[in-house]
Structure formats: structure tokens, C-alpha cells
Amino acid sequence: MQETFIGLVSENRGILYKICRMYGATEPDRQDLFQEIVIQLWRSYPAFRGDARFSTWLYRIALNTAISDLRKQRRRPASIDPDLLPNQLQDIQYSSEKEEQLQQLYSAIDRLTELEKALTMLYLEDKSYQEMEEILGISQNNLRVKMNRIKDKLRKMTKEAVYGIG
Amino acid sequence: MELDNLKAIWKEQEPLQDLQPDMQQLLQKKSRGHIARMRRNVRIEALVMLLSYIPCIILYLVWFDGRLWYLSLMMSLILVVYWIYFLKKDRLLKKMQCVTCEVRSNLTRQVRILDKYLRFYLWTTTLVITISWFVAYMAIRYSLHLKGIPIPQWLEPLLIVLVIPGSIGLHYLNKRYFNKLYGREAQKLRDLLREMDEG
Numbered sequence A: 001m002q003e004t005f006i007g008l009v010s011e012n013r014g015i016l017y018k019i020c021r022m023y024g025a026t027e028p029d030r031q032d033l034f035q036e037i038v039i040q041l042w043r044s045y046p047a048f049r050g051d052a053r054f055s056t057w058l059y060r061i062a063l064n065t066a067i068s069d070l071r072k073q074r075r076r077p078a079s080i081d082p083d084l085l086p087n088q089l090q091d092i093q094y095s096s097e098k099e100e101q102l103q104q105l106y107s108a109i110d111r112l113t114e115l116e117k118a119l120t121m122l123y124l125e126d127k128s129y130q131e132m133e134e135i136l137g138i139s140q141n142n143l144r145v146k147m148n149r150i151k152d153k154l155r156k157m158t159k160e161a162v163y164g165i166g
Numbered sequence B: 001m002e003l004d005n006l007k008a009i010w011k012e013q014e015p016l017q018d019l020q021p022d023m024q025q026l027l028q029k030k031s032r033g034h035i036a037r038m039r040r041n042v043r044i045e046a047l048v049m050l051l052s053y054i055p056c057i058i059l060y061l062v063w064f065d066g067r068l069w070y071l072s073l074m075m076s077l078i079l080v081v082y083w084i085y086f087l088k089k090d091r092l093l094k095k096m097q098c099v100t101c102e103v104r105s106n107l108t109r110q111v112r113i114l115d116k117y118l119r120f121y122l123w124t125t126t127l128v129i130t131i132s133w134f135v136a137y138m139a140i141r142y143s144l145h146l147k148g149i150p151i152p153q154w155l156e157p158l159l160i161v162l163v164i165p166g167s168i169g170l171h172y173l174n175k176r177y178f179n180k181l182y183g184r185e186a187q188k189l190r191d192l193l194r195e196m197d198e199g
Helices: A002-011 A013-023 A027-047 A054-068 A087-094 A097-110 A114-124 A129-136 A140-163 B003-012 B034-066 B069-095 B103-147 B155-197
Strands: none
Touching: A002 A013, A002 A027, A013 A027, A013 A054, A013 A097, A013 A114, A027 A054, A054 A114, A054 A129, A054 B103, A054 B155, A097 A140, A097 B003, A114 A129, A114 A140, A114 B003, A114 B155, A129 A140, A129 B103, A140 B003, B034 B069, B069 B103, B103 B155
């Protein structure tokens, strides 16, 4: 069972990385959150019967853990000086224009509320409103209203980042 | 950036190198989530209580040819009350989270049970401490009676004067303390739930 579980989690590792990057303010926070999500997944795995898709089940557990975690998070650094980062991380984050854009996207996401972050994550992962409802438990009509508001916010914030407004 | 661009950037991102731990090792670790830690604290409290009370109960039974048996009985009663209190706290904490549920229903459950937990924690702490004072008074009274010393008339009024304001004061102190401990987090959960329900 352990091997099957590790296989399934490894296949969906990308989702976990993204959630940790979204909700973790600092590197130790992300590592703690990753560990906590994996532990919660492992504990819940024996009861997983496949009624829901594995990814839906995984999103629920990961978002529940990330959103309702009451631990005091360390403060996210206001700005990151690339020279202070380890070489490996520098290469990942600043190696390309795309990475810079990704940093801008994360900076914008960072200004969203916990719930908005979850919605943004599901939107960027191309989840349908029905799947979002299954994961979050919010009605599709309400989700549409919220999503439109978040899209506007994201557009505005990423434009501010590109043109230096705001 | 347009939203479609954002999606493309999002999907192409590389996993962070420092988030690739050994999964086998990770599965052996204990949860460090807030509920797991609260449950661990309750168990430690219960264990400390057990380890400090049981030797006293045994000693009072054995010492002085068992003449202090009533102290032993009273401590056993307090221990039973505390034990029920710890069990109830642990049961509430166990039910507090449902990570496999929809996020909204998990939050609703957390808010409801956290409120219940805090109410229970507050009232039982006040009540158990008040009962402990009363039990201590009964022990003193019984001890005086055994020694044939008349019970001073001022003892009961003194008890009332000390216990009533003491319990009320303690209740408010506990309330402030619990609010400091959990208030901000409980409010955060309530705000999150309100945000979910707003259209």
C-alpha cells in the first residue's frame, strides 16, 4: 500500500509544490506544509475508496491543510535579493524571463486571501466549476462571481508589476 | 500579463528543488498540525496529572496506618473528574478536522467544534478548580473533626468569601487567556467561512 501511495503522490507532486509555494511564506514554512500535507494524505489514504478522483481527493486534503492550518507562519520577506539565495535556487528562479513572470504571478497571488489563493490555484490548473465545487463546497454560481472578481484583481496586479504602477 | 499567459507560465513552472524529501522517511513522521499538537498537549497534561496524583493516592492510603484514607478518596475523585475532562477534550479535538471533506464543510466543522471546545475548556476549568477548593475544604473539615478540634465558625464564611470572587475572577482570567491563545485563529476561521458564503 505504501508503494502505491508514494507512486500516486509522486505523480501529483506538482500540485503539492504549487500549493506549498502559494501558502508557505518562507522556505521552512513550505517544507513544513509539504510534510504536513503528505502526512494527512497518508493518514487518510486507507479510507480512500476511489469514489472521487484521486486529484480531487488530494486537492481537498492539501487545501484543507494549507487553509485551516493555524500555525503562525513566518513573515514572507518583502523582497528577495537574488544574490542572497543559494546558487541552485537562484538558477531556478531567475534563469529566464518566464521565471521572472512566475515570480510576478506569485507576488500577485501573495496579496490574495487564503480562499482567493485556493480559487486561483484551481483556476490556473484548469479545473471546471463543478470540480471546484466538489473540492471547496462552494456553489457554482457563487464560484463564478468570486472567480470574476479574482480574475480582475490578478489582471490588475500583474499589470502593476509589469508597468510598475501601484 | 493576460490570464492565458498566466496559465501558461503557471503550468510550465519547475518544481522547487528543496521540496523533494525522502517520501518513505516522511511517512514515519508525526503530524505537526495545530490539532495534532493540541491533542498531544492534552495527553501530556493527562499523563502529568496521573503521574502526580497516583503516588499521592497510594501514599495517603499507606501512611499513618491508612488514617488519611479520606484524602486518598478525595484525590481519586478529583482525578476521575479530570480524566473525564481530558477524555472529552480529546474527543472534541479528534472530531475537529475532516481533511477529506469539502473545504467549506471542514471549516464549518472546525469553527463549530472549536467554539464548543473553548466553551467546554473555559467552564470546566472554572468548575473543576472550584470543586477542587471545595474538596480541599471538606478534607480540612474532616481532618479537624477526626482530631476532635472544633470547626471554627469563620471557616465557612471564609470559604464563601474566597471561593465565589475567586471563581469569578478565575473565570475571566481564563477567558482572557483562552482568547489570547485561540481567539485570533478562531476569528480567522470565522472570517474565512464568511468570505466563502459571501456572494
